[in-house]
Amino acid sequence: xxxxIQYLYWLAGVVLAITAGMILCDRDHPKRWASSVFWGLFAVxxxxxxxxxxxxxxxxxxxxxxxxxxxxxxxxxxRALAEGARQEAARRLGxxxxxxxxxxxxxxxxxxxGLKNVHIGSLALLDPANTTFVALGVASLVALALACRTxxxxxxxxxxxxxxxxxxxxxxLVLPQMLAMLGLxxxxxxxxxxxxxxxxxxxxxxxxxxxxxxxxxGMALFTIVMGNGFAAFPVMTGGVGVPILVGVYHGNPAxxxxxxxxxxxxxxxxxxxxxxxxxxxxxxxxxxxKYAVIKAQIPTALAMLVVNVLLLYVLM
Amino acid sequence: MQDALNLWPLLGVAAIxxxxxxxxxxxxxxxxxxxxxxxxxxxxxxxxxxxxxxxFIKTRTLPLIILLPLAVIGLLERHxxxxxxxxxxxRFRGATAGRLLIGYLFVRETTAALGLTSLGGHPQMVxxxxxxxxxxxxxxxxxxxxxxxxQRLLAFCAATDNIGLFFGEDIFVAxxxxxLMHTFLLGAGIDVEPLHIAVWGIPSAISAFVIHSLxxxxxxxxxxxxxxxxxxxxxxEGAR
Numbered sequence: 001x002x003x004x005i006q007y008l009y010w011l012a013g014v015v016l017a018i019t020a021g022m023i024l025c026d027r028d029h030p031k032r033w034a035s036s037v038f039w040g041l042f043a044v045x046x047x048x049x050x051x052x053x054x055x056x057x058x059x060x061x062x063x064x065x066x067x068x069x070x071x072x073x074x075x076x077x078x079r080a081l082a083e084g085a086r087q088e089a090a091r092r093l094g095x096x097x098x099x100x101x102x103x104x105x106x107x108x109x110x111x112x113x114g115l116k117n118v119h120i121g122s123l124a125l126l127d128p129a130n131t132t133f134v135a136l137g138v139a140s141l142v143a144l145a146l147a148c149r150t151x152x153x154x155x156x157x158x159x160x161x162x163x164x165x166x167x168x169x170x171x172x173l174v175l176p177q178m179l180a181m182l183g184l185x186x187x188x189x190x191x192x193x194x195x196x197x198x199x200x201x202x203x204x205x206x207x208x209x210x211x212x213x214x215x216x217x218g219m220a221l222f223t224i225v226m227g228n229g230f231a232a233f234p235v236m237t238g239g240v241g242v243p244i245l246v247g248v249y250h251g252n253p254a255x256x257x258x259x260x261x262x263x264x265x266x267x268x269x270x271x272x273x274x275x276x277x278x279x280x281x282x283x284x285x286x287x288x289x290k291y292a293v294i295k296a297q298i299p300t301a302l303a304m305l306v307v308n309v310l311l312l313y314v315l316m
Numbered sequence: 317m318q319d320a321l322n323l324w325p326l327l328g329v330a331a332i333x334x335x336x337x338x339x340x341x342x343x344x345x346x347x348x349x350x351x352x353x354x355x356x357x358x359x360x361x362x363x364x365x366x367x368x369x370x371x372f373i374k375t376r377t378l379p380l381i382i383l384l385p386l387a388v389i390g391l392l393e394r395h396x397x398x399x400x401x402x403x404x405x406x407r408f409r410g411a412t413a414g415r416l417l418i419g420y421l422f423v424r425e426t427t428a429a430l431g432l433t434s435l436g437g438h439p440q441m442v443x444x445x446x447x448x449x450x451x452x453x454x455x456x457x458x459x460x461x462x463x464x465x466x467q468r469l470l471a472f473c474a475a476t477d478n479i480g481l482f483f484g485e486d487i488f489v490a491x492x493x494x495x496l497m498h499t500f501l502l503g504a505g506i507d508v509e510p511l512h513i514a515v516w517g518i519p520s521a522i523s524a525f526v527i528h529s530l531x532x533x534x535x536x537x538x539x540x541x542x543x544x545x546x547x548x549x550x551x552x553e554g555a556r
Contacts (some may be wrong), residue, residue: 012379046376053369054369058364069347098445101440105437162383181374189325233500258520269475
């Protein structure tokens with residue numbers, strides 16, 4: 001392939017290295033050294049991570065966790081435009097400001113769909129396993145050029161803005177990856193089997209409704225623990241869905257699978273373990289309460305769990 | 317049963333629950349949970365470090381989605397993107413935060429159901445466009461919002477993006493989750509058409525739209541109810 005995801009890792013690594021360098025040069029930064037080490041280590045994981053021994057990366061990850069855990073990651077100084085100048089720019093540029101912002105999602109879709117099967121010679125243009133990510137990378141670069149042209153500002157300023165938002169996100173930017181890592185460690189250690197054992201060994205599922213409730217709530221609870229419905233599905237469907245809902249009660253497996261996965265998604269709406277959907281957005285919107293997004297989702301998720309129990313019971 | 321199930325790795329789950337309950341830094345909690353789980357499963361220290369490192373490298377695509385759009389969004393914000401988004405929405409007389417979000421929910425869910433999941437998202441859509449527009453619509457109707465009300469409104473913007481995405485993407489046949497379900501059921505000796513799994517998701521998807529839309533409709537009433545109390549904090553803000 002020509003555009004492999006490796007280029008995006010390098011791009012992200014360079015952006016993070018610039019962020020770390022800018023922090024290091026910022027003499028007024030309240031957490032100058034610890035913050036630059038934190039983002040520097042993150043940059044290393046992107047630049048050369050796959051070539052380092054995994055245990056060394058693991059040690060680096062633990063150092064990052066310790067730095068973040070003991071308050072070592074701070075926010076530096078940022079020189080914004082004066083409020084008046086910003087509002088004047090907004091008036092002058094108007095709807096032209098929307099164009100680069102909308103270009104990111106629209107170009108991502110266009111590139112992913114339009115160039116998916118394009119080959120140059122015998123080489124695929126886009127990394128076939130990571131089409132959407134590569135498309136997002138291309139779209140971000142094109143949008144950056146558009147944004148520089150529209151605003152008349154420089155790529156250097158864009159890097160300062162990237163640093164500002166990266167620092168505003170702080171450890172939340174690393175959390176999704178840490179949780180995915182934990183999911184893999186849980187898998188290696190057999191946590192899934194242990195949870196399924198507990199869920200199925202002690203509940204009497206002689207009533208059809210009880211079995212439906214156990215499956216729906218089990219999917220949700222397991223997802224709350226693992227942060228990922230995809231991890232819950234094999235465990236709960238293997239433990240309850242296939243042997244009991246299909247095997248004993250002769251339910252329709254397509255209905256069971258579809259509603260089971262949606263029940264898992266209800267769990268996703270409820271858990272800080274699904275950080276990229278729940279914690280990162282709270283950080284991106286600079287909300288003081290990091291659980292505010294989850295709190296807004298609780299009533300919808302609980303109502304949907306009730307609906308899923310009813311739907312599964314009736315349709316199965 | 318000779319090969320007794322090892323329940324000790326569940327200590328890792330307990331570590332997560334306790335850590336989050338104590339409000340420790342989540343990064344630290346997750347790292348500790350990984351260590352606890354590894355030791356409970358009798359992994360040697362070096363193998364555990366390697367498992368942590370390998371897992372971290374294998375999942376590097378996750379932060380890319382957040383990191384890559386930041387430079388563009390930041391640069392546009394510097395030049396007033398959010399101010400313009402707020403101003404732009406206030407031109408529409410009928411626009412309320414709730415109606416805007418119901419419209420967004422509809423578009424997000426239907427496009428995700430057609431496989432166009434990257435049309436939304438938190439860094440590229442919610443922060444720069446949706447949140448300022450919802451806030452703009454609310455402010456032009458009700459005046460400056462108290463901090464708690466504003467936080468709830470912005471949280472609703474993020475929640476709406478999530479709900480639209482989750483309950484839309486899973487009724488798209490070519491989505492990864494459908495393939496996962498199909499493959500797993502095949503392994504269990506059950507052959508189901510992926511299309512059937514997608515179709516049977518539709519009742520839940522419609523229910524999610526109706527339930528969340530009702531909540532968004534009530535969000536407008538919530539905003540209206542809290543505008544009377546809005547005068548006090550905004551006066552304070554003026555005095556600052």
